[in-house]
Amino acid sequence: MSQHPAITVRDVSFEWNSGSVVLNHCSLEVPAGEFWMLLGTNGSGKSTLLRILADLLPRKSGAVAVNGQVGFVFQNPDHQLVMPTVGADVAFGLVEERLTVPQVRQRVTEALSLVNLQALQQRPIYALSGGQKQRVAIAGAIARHCDILLLDEPTALLDPESQTDLVQQVSELVRQRQMTALWVTHRLEELDYCDGAFLLEGGRVVDSGEPERLKRRLMSQG
Missing domain, CATH: 3.40.50.300 (P-loop containing nucleotide triphosphate hydrolases)
Known part of the structure; x- marks a missing residue:
């Protein structure tokens, strides 16, 4: 530490x-x-x-x-989830990093695994519970390798x-x-x-x- x-x-x-x-x-x-x-x-x-x-x-x-690097999670996840599906939303935060497609897929899979949402990668955001939406927001920060x-x-x-x-x-x-x-x-x-x-x-x-x-x-x- x-x-x-x-x-x-x-x-x-x-x-x-x-x-x-x-x-x-x-x-x-x-x-x-x-x-x-x-x-x-x-x-x-x-x-x-x-x-x-x-x-x-x-x-x-x-x-x-x-x-x-900082990741911010709002009280209401609807204020920060912008893409139609779970995987697309986590990937959205990686746009500025100029990663290859395989690198993006790896980051998204890893991040969703860590919040136990890997099986929901194709799930529409609107179909998630509140707790699942918060975990998607956290996965977005993990995918960007926030400290x-x-x-x-x-x-x-x-x-x-x-x-x-x-x-x-x-x-x-x-x-x-x-x-x-x-x-x-x-x-x-x-x-x-x-x-x-x-x-x-x-x-x-x-x-x-x-x-x-x-x-x-x-x-x-x-």
């Missing part, structure tokens, strides 16, 4: 044009090759921070270092069984592929699958570390 963090955030602030402050001197480090979660109530800045890390929003001040996965409440629209399946799958992927993942959630049960967690309040990290301890803290707050 690299001695350098995969993600470093230093004193990052962000506010909307209305003047509403979302992040207020926020700092954190995500160790390379680990699965960490971002916790906090609605409005605490979780999704905004993730979008800044993915270069989807500009920070007002502070510094961000992301060491590796870091940023996942914005990826289980929010899923049923309880699919929620558990997805978080288990990402936990296994991190270990198998030696990836780094940062997962936004407010579901305390998902903390059972990560290496560590950050708690955001008022746009800054107020606690971080061992997931079980953070879970106890939040449960005691009711």
Whole structure:
């Protein structure tokens, strides 16, 4: 494992044009090759921070270092799946890499295998469940050989069984592929699958570390 963090955030602030402050001197480090979660109530800045890390929003001040290629998974997979079939959608993200057709096929097959969707390569996107769509989105990042996965409440629209399946799958992927993942959630049960967690309040990290301890803290707050 690299001695350098995969993600470093230093004193990052962000506010909307209305003047509403979302992040207020926020700092954190995500160790390379680990699965960490971002916790906090609605409005605490979780999704905004993730979008800044993915270069989807500009920070007002502070510094961000992301060491590796990033894949972003939205809360609603319909916002990022653009092709008609599973295989075509995973292949779509490889267009800029100028790979040969056999190389693309290999990347797609490998990525779908890792998320247990290889048998659905020809399946229309519209025929998939919500959990399967999220796994297609993750496969797209794997096919591009992303080092870091940023996942914005990826289980929010899923049923309880699919929620558990997805978080288990990402936990296994991190270990198998030696990836780094940062997962936004407010579901305390998902903390059972990560290496560590950050708690955001008022746009800054107020606690971080061992997931079980953070879970106890939040449960005691009711």
